Amino acid sequence: MTPNILAKNLTVSLTVKAEGLSKRFGELIAVDEISFSVAQGECLAILGPNGAGKTTTCEMLEGLIAPDSGTIEILGLRLDSHRQELLEKIGVQLQETALYKKYTVRETVELFASFYQQPVTIDVLLAKLDLSEKQHARLEHLSGGQKQRAYLACSLINNPQVLFLDEPTTGLDPQARRYIWDLLCTLKGEGRSLVLTTHNMEEAQALADRIAIMDRGKILALDTYEKLLERYCGAKVLSFELSDPAHLTSLRAQLAWLAPARLQGERCEVEVEQASDFLQQLIRAADHLQIKIASLALRQSTLEDVFLQITGRKLQA
Numbered sequence: 001m002t003p004n005i006l007a008k009n010l011t012v013s014l015t016v017k018a019e020g021l022s023k024r025f026g027e028l029i030a031v032d033e034i035s036f037s038v039a040q041g042e043c044l045a046i047l048g049p050n051g052a053g054k055t056t057t058c059e060m061l062e063g064l065i066a067p068d069s070g071t072i073e074i075l076g077l078r079l080d081s082h083r084q085e086l087l088e089k090i091g092v093q094l095q096e097t098a099l100y101k102k103y104t105v106r107e108t109v110e111l112f113a114s115f116y117q118q119p120v121t122i123d124v125l126l127a128k129l130d131l132s133e134k135q136h137a138r139l140e141h142l143s144g145g146q147k148q149r150a151y152l153a154c155s156l157i158n159n160p161q162v163l164f165l166d167e168p169t170t171g172l173d174p175q176a177r178r179y180i181w182d183l184l185c186t187l188k189g190e191g192r193s194l195v196l197t198t199h200n201m202e203e204a205q206a207l208a209d210r211i212a213i214m215d216r217g218k219i220l221a222l223d224t225y226e227k228l229l230e231r232y233c234g235a236k237v238l239s240f241e242l243s244d245p246a247h248l249t250s251l252r253a254q255l256a257w258l259a260p261a262r263l264q265g266e267r268c269e270v271e272v273e274q275a276s277d278f279l280q281q282l283i284r285a286a287d288h289l290q291i292k293i294a295s296l297a298l299r300q301s302t303l304e305d306v307f308l309q310i311t312g313r314k315l316q317a
């Protein structure tokens with residue numbers, strides 16, 4: 001295969017391509033020169049704290065606001081020149097949905113169906129989202145999870161190949177959240193591309209093939225969960241508390257690998273590669289120096305550790 005053919009095939013399988021996207025609101029740079037792509041059947045999670053620029057990014061991808069600079073291609077078409085055509089093909093779930101709460105689930109979905117030339121069969125869609133029994137309930141009478149499923153039904157009414165979901169499970173209890181996760185996995189399994197934003201690291205880990213870590217308008221890292229952990233942290237975090245935190249200095253003088261350790265309140269945390277070796281060294285050094293360790297734990301690194309490593313701040317306050 002010649003390189004040209006290979007490049008062409010790669011382009012075809014990309015469903016979303018954003019290059020150098022920026023958006024300002026007055027003085028504030030909400031999104032700052034971000035670039036990424038999403039392949040067919042892939043889920044990209046944009047993970048970041050409140051104010052990172054996630055919703056602004058989504059709204060640009062959805063054609064709701066225009067970027068100040070940069071380009072967006074969806075399904076091989078430029079969004080700026082093919083907006084109407086693309087709106088028929090993409091699904092959008094907004095972070096805050098101002099749907100009329102007195103409408104029933106069915107009426108709401110019917111309203112959305114009327115916007116499209118080729119909507120899917122409503123009964124089939126409602127059954128897929130486990131909403132058949134609730135179809136005549138008003139939105140205002142639904143639980144958080146049911147409401148979210150109703151919004152998802154609206155975003156799926158045109159059988160979209162690409163789906164944008166802005167914080168699809170924020171505010172839901174763990175059970176309702178898992179239910180939505182399962183639905184999203186099914187949608188991905190059907191070959192759709194998903195771009196979802198979240199400030200929840202478990203959500204990113206559970207759903208995403210790749211994760212873009214976003215903060216203050218910039219994408220600071222973008223890779224698979226495993227690669228992000230590998231690049232930015234050790235596999236494990238050794239976490240301990242000393243009876244007197246001032247003693248950390250003496251321990252550091254003995255154990256070079258404690259140098260990058262950071263304090264989380266009273267807890268001291270450090271990423272480690274050879275966990276059991278370091279654990280033993282720490283206990284021995286503390287014993288030797290007569291320093292009391294109040295608590296000690298070894299845990300798996302998480303995306304929270306990656307975020308902390310990159311930004312120096314916590315993702316989840």
Ligand SMILES: Nc1ncnc2c1ncn2[C@@H]1O[C@H](COP(=O)(O)OP(=O)(O)O)[C@@H](O)[C@H]1O
Nearest residue numbers: 025028030048049050051052053054055056057
């Ligand atoms: N329409 C707007 N006018 C002014 N500032 C805005 C507007 N929309 C968003 N912002 C600001 O842009 C930044 C990014 O916001 P947003 O994209 O909503 O972040 P996120 O979804 O990650 O919480 C925030 O500082 C927010 O206050």
Ligand SMILES: [Mg+2]
Nearest residue numbers: 054055095167
């Ligand atoms: Mg948002």
